[in-house]
Amino acid sequence: MMQFFLSPTFWKTVLASTTPVMLATLAANMMTKSGIFNLAIEGTMLICALTGVVVSAFTQNLWVGCIVAVAMGIAVSFIFGYFALIMKGAMNACGVALNLVASGGTVFVLVMLTGSKANSSALRSLTFPVVDIPILKDIPVLGTIFSGQNMVTYIGWVIVILTSWMLYKTKLGINIRAVGENPAAAKAAGLNVIFYQFVALAICGVACSFGGMYLSMGALKSFTTGMVAGRGYMSLAMDAMSQGNPIVGCLSSLLYGFSDTITVYLQLYSKIDLKLIDAFPYLFIIVVLIIIQTIRKTIAHRKEKLASLQQAS
Amino acid sequence: MEHLLEVRDVTKIYEGGILANHNVNFTVEKGEIHALVGENGAGKSTLMKMLYGLEDITSGHIYMNGEELKFSSSKDAIDHGIGMVHQHFMLVDSLTGAENMMLGLKKTSFISNRKRDIEITNEVAKQYNFDIDAGRRVRDMSVGMKQKLEILKILYRSAQLIILDEPTAVLTPQETEELFERFLDLKKRGMTIIFISHKLNEVKRISDRITVLKGGVTKGTYLTKDVSEEDISNLMVGREISFDYDKPEVKPTETVLKVSNLKYVDKFKVPKISGVSFEVRRGEIVGIAGVEGNGQSELISIITGNMKAIDGQVFLNGKDITHESVGNIRKTGMSHVPEDRMIDGCAPEMTVQENLTVSNIDTFSNKFGMIQNGKVKEFCKRQIEEFNVKTMDENQAIGSLSGGNIQKVIVAREFKADSNLLVLNQPTRGVDVGAISFIHSKILEMRSDNKAILLVSADLNELISLSDRILVMHKGKIVGALNNSPKVTEQELGLYMLGLKKQEGLG
Numbered sequence: 145m146m147q148f149f150l151s152p153t154f155w156k157t158v159l160a161s162t163t164p165v166m167l168a169t170l171a172a173n174m175m176t177k178s179g180i181f182n183l184a185i186e187g188t189m190l191i192c193a194l195t196g197v198v199v200s201a202f203t204q205n206l207w208v209g210c211i212v213a214v215a216m217g218i219a220v221s222f223i224f225g226y227f228a229l230i231m232k233g234a235m236n237a238c239g240v241a242l243n244l245v246a247s248g249g250t251v252f253v254l255v256m257l258t259g260s261k262a263n264s265s266a267l268r269s270l271t272f273p274v275v276d277i278p279i280l281k282d283i284p285v286l287g288t289i290f291s292g293q294n295m296v297t298y299i300g301w302v303i304v305i306l307t308s309w310m311l312y313k314t315k316l317g318i319n320i321r322a323v324g325e326n327p328a329a330a331k332a333a334g335l336n337v338i339f340y341q342f343v344a345l346a347i348c349g350v351a352c353s354f355g356g357m358y359l360s361m362g363a364l365k366s367f368t369t370g371m372v373a374g375r376g377y378m379s380l381a382m383d384a385m386s387q388g389n390p391i392v393g394c395l396s397s398l399l400y401g402f403s404d405t406i407t408v409y410l411q412l413y414s415k416i417d418l419k420l421i422d423a424f425p426y427l428f429i430i431v432v433l434i435i436i437q438t439i440r441k442t443i444a445h446r447k448e449k450l451a452s453l454q455q456a457s
Numbered sequence: 458m459e460h461l462l463e464v465r466d467v468t469k470i471y472e473g474g475i476l477a478n479h480n481v482n483f484t485v486e487k488g489e490i491h492a493l494v495g496e497n498g499a500g501k502s503t504l505m506k507m508l509y510g511l512e513d514i515t516s517g518h519i520y521m522n523g524e525e526l527k528f529s530s531s532k533d534a535i536d537h538g539i540g541m542v543h544q545h546f547m548l549v550d551s552l553t554g555a556e557n558m559m560l561g562l563k564k565t566s567f568i569s570n571r572k573r574d575i576e577i578t579n580e581v582a583k584q585y586n587f588d589i590d591a592g593r594r595v596r597d598m599s600v601g602m603k604q605k606l607e608i609l610k611i612l613y614r615s616a617q618l619i620i621l622d623e624p625t626a627v628l629t630p631q632e633t634e635e636l637f638e639r640f641l642d643l644k645k646r647g648m649t650i651i652f653i654s655h656k657l658n659e660v661k662r663i664s665d666r667i668t669v670l671k672g673g674v675t676k677g678t679y680l681t682k683d684v685s686e687e688d689i690s691n692l693m694v695g696r697e698i699s700f701d702y703d704k705p706e707v708k709p710t711e712t713v714l715k716v717s718n719l720k721y722v723d724k725f726k727v728p729k730i731s732g733v734s735f736e737v738r739r740g741e742i743v744g745i746a747g748v749e750g751n752g753q754s755e756l757i758s759i760i761t762g763n764m765k766a767i768d769g770q771v772f773l774n775g776k777d778i779t780h781e782s783v784g785n786i787r788k789t790g791m792s793h794v795p796e797d798r799m800i801d802g803c804a805p806e807m808t809v810q811e812n813l814t815v816s817n818i819d820t821f822s823n824k825f826g827m828i829q830n831g832k833v834k835e836f837c838k839r840q841i842e843e844f845n846v847k848t849m850d851e852n853q854a855i856g857s858l859s860g861g862n863i864q865k866v867i868v869a870r871e872f873k874a875d876s877n878l879l880v881l882n883q884p885t886r887g888v889d890v891g892a893i894s895f896i897h898s899k900i901l902e903m904r905s906d907n908k909a910i911l912l913v914s915a916d917l918n919e920l921i922s923l924s925d926r927i928l929v930m931h932k933g934k935i936v937g938a939l940n941n942s943p944k945v946t947e948q949e950l951g952l953y954m955l956g957l958k959k960q961e962g963l964g
């Protein structure tokens with residue numbers, strides 16, 4: 145029954161379902177690196193998911209929808225920034241408040257526009273196309289896995305690579321990290337702390353918006369109430385695991401994609417109770433986290449041992 | 458003649474109504490080294506932060522070359538050629554020295570160039586005769602190197618006026634000496650330096666003029682050659698201070714701390730402690746001397762449970778605590794005044810009260826386990842008064858106290874914990890002369906109360922005037938165990954510290 149591990153389509157699905165969590169994790173990474181605790185990633189994704197659907201439906205132009213949703217993501221992040229950084233509200237409270245606004249507000253708008261509380265299928269919204277990568281698509285296994293993904297997945301990869309390059313190789317990135325790690329030192333060096341935190345918030349907003357749009361304009365063809373379903377919160381765990389590093393963050397989110405996909409396959413192929421299967425991704429991630437932590441500890445321990453042996457000799 | 462800098466009637470009131478500076482007046486001439494002295498909380502750092510654009514001026518004026526300065530951030534100050542080394546380090550730990558050097562500079566390119574940054578940093582370092590490892594991350598640097606990096610940062614921003622807020626507080630005498638050479642060098646190049654220190658011998662040695670602040674007001678400016686150290690301390694605290702204590706006779710009794718054959722290797726695989734053994738008994742003060750980096754900090758970290766030894770044992774009150782947690786070690790009867798007060802000593806955002814009672818809060822609970830606020834308040838008020846902490850009240854955030862006053866709070870907390878062993882690591886670092894003599898008298902009081910005391914200090918005077926025995930560390934070993942009566946001389950200690958003299962047969 146486990147032979148689906150060998151099928152390229154399984155791995156293709158893994159990559160696909162990783163996309164939204166990967167983007168959310170990137171958003172969380174930016175927040176950690178700039179010294180912000182933003183719980184509102186979940187809500188921001190939800191708002192953007194709806195914005196993309198609505199605007200693309202009314203303008204019948206995918207790109208207008210996309211741009212407005214991105215602008216919305218940045219705007220929501222800036223609202224968070226205004227309350228948390230400028231008005232100095234408690235960050236966790238600001239995050240929770242925005243999430244509540246998002247979950248209530250999206251339903252409200254949905255009902256106004258479609259009359260339905262559940263989904264936007266009444267709207268003729270547009271979706272991002274699936275992209276075939278020329279030469280790659282003809283290579284057997286790799287082609288199936290890496291080609292033919294949704295356009296947002298590719299955009300996501302580009303964003304992750306650009307962001308980590310920005311964070312570690314450019315002055316902007318160094319400044320953002322300095323601001324996040326030691327704001328007093330950054331201030332004394334003449335940096336404008338709030339400015340760099342808002343730059344980080346903008347990037348967070350962009351990542352959230354693509355993450356949200358992937359759900360409502362890629363994976364599914366319409367908006368469903370509460371469709372982010374905890375991915376924003378999941379990203380906080382992935383972020384903690386990657387300690388703010390976007391590339392590691394991207395790899396950790398693969399873990400989510402993997403367990404999420406297995407769940408789908410288990411539902412199809414096994415007779416285990418559905419409720420139990422639903423819990424699988426979370427259990428799986430906890431177990432993996434424990435394993436990783438143990439490995440980290442053992443390595444650290446080994447190093448110490450080695451050092452002491454060398455000294456003894 | 459026009460002054461380089463003129464501070465006229467400057468007043469600073471912090472939010473919360475704390476008056477830190479009151480109509481302060483003083484002038485700085487081009488090319489001089491101007492010392493600023495005053496008790497803890499006199500308002501020295503506050504005044505300098507205003508000069509550097511980190512705090513707004515409540516009222517008054519500051520002129521530079523006759524032009525009035527109105528800064529909204531430190532960026533403006535940097536643009537005007539003012540640079541500042543802060544009392545507590547302002548470096549980003551996870552970045553390298555070179556990256557810290559370049560932080561906030563306009564003239565660098567958007568894409569950072571590691572190699573070039575390191576080259577530039579090394580070049581600047583060479584130009585000023587500073588010795589630093591530019592590619593190393595700040596968190597792996599020694600305090601001395603960090604301090605040099607801070608100064609280089611300023612020089613690279615082509616500062617003409619350099620403000621140094623207690624730059625030598627964290628340095629060893631050797632490092633201080635080296636730094637002073639650099640200062641005199643800078644002075645020759647026409648730079649102006651404002652220098653804050655509590656060490657009056659340093660002030661006397663390096664400065665041209667001295668301004669004394671007391672309680673936020675200027676007491677006057679004096680030519681250094683006209684005043685003696687006693688005069689300065691008189692002006693600062695209003696009385697003469699001497700470090701010659703009458704130590705009462707105390708017979709040491711049973712052993713409290715026993716360290717046997719301790720070993721430690723750091724993460725660069727450098728052996729830091731190679732087989733150290735000694736004992737500390739009730740009623741005695743054992744001092745540890747040594748040039749920084751010879752294993753003293755590691756030794757203290759291991760004894761206090763903050764680091765784990767790779768071999769050897771530590772016994773407290775007869776119990777093996779080598780592998781215990783910090784919490785358990787404290788419960789077994791150890792108090793610790795750590796070296797870095799901002800990182801290990803306090804929670805800066807929390808109040809003085811919370812910081813004072815964090816380790817003994819249980820003792821204020823009633824039989825239902827509820828904290829009795831009244832008692833806590835009363836206890837804190839008593840400590841604040843006894844230790845003469847300058848704070849609005851017990852609810853002020855400890856991070857907004859002056860450096861020396863933060864230290865007094867930490868000392869108060871640790872001394873009141875009623876432990877058998879007190880581990881004091883640089884207990885009077887950054888503390889004014891008046892408060893130093895007060896803390897010293899408290900330490901001697903603890904000795905009379907039959908506590909065992911382990912004292913680490915970079916200040917040899919302090920070690921000699923307090924200790925009953927002095928252990929000297931060199932390259933991770935104890936090379937001298939000296940009985941301090943009659944008192945050993947600084948020269949004698951120096952020979953051991955530099956490894957020129959050794960006693961055989963010590964652990």
Ligand SMILES: Nc1ncnc2c1ncn2[C@@H]1O[C@H](COP(=O)(O)OP(=O)(O)OP(=O)(O)O)[C@@H](O)[C@H]1O
Nearest residue numbers: 471477497498499500501502503857858859860861
């Ligand atoms: N951010 C702040 N908020 C409120 N009060 C403050 C703040 N910073 C300093 N103060 C208060 O201003 C007074 C002067 O402090 P300052 O740091 O200037 O003293 P200092 O002369 O540098 O002392 P030290 O030698 O101990 O460093 C103190 O009473 C301190 O409690």
Ligand SMILES: [Mg+2]
Nearest residue numbers: 502544859860
């Ligand atoms: Mg100060």
